Amino acid sequence: MRQPAPFFLVRAAPRDAVREEFLRWVRTVHLRDVRRIPGIAAIRWGVTPGGTMLALYQFEDAETVRSALESPQAAYARGTWERWIPHLEEFQVELFAAVEVSPAELSSN
Template sequence: MSKPYLVVRASIEPSVMEEFVRWYEGVHLPHVMEIPGIERAFRTDCRRRGVNWTALYELADQGSIQVAFTSGEAERARRDWERWLPHVSELSVEVYAALSAIPGYEHWN
């Protein structure tokens, strides 16, 4: 089964991007990597509908999703973002995970 991914997209003010990158790499990313279940992180510049920041985080397995989101480490990582919110015009957090069979549901062709 494929591993789930957490995708964070943001539109950061260009005037603070250099400082934001330093903060992300030096403070936020180390905090994110302490979240239970997060195994790897990827970052890229993005030009999708005004979004200029994208980060992907690979989780260990499906069971890691809830654990990761409710952990104290995740709360600390979310608090890290607060200082940047005045410089963010768009922020989305998405989870991509494989769907499993739905018990009790049958499809007849």
């Protein structure tokens, strides 16, 4: 059975003073840069009513995660965040991936 594709969940809460500029940068620059990362299969993003940007970056499969993250394109996309870090009240990146566990592992103490 095929495992669900791993994905990053990115959460960024910009300060009010830069929110519009930050979201414009996300739309016009950052998402374009992420699309160039080899191994990224899909991107979904939006903004909460409180102004926090949420983005989901889905990888093609578990085998492509390491090469995607080590690619020059990913290094570039990470580097462009640096100017925004001082203007964020919250910034969090989480990787979600399926873990295969055998029935024997579940029943052992």
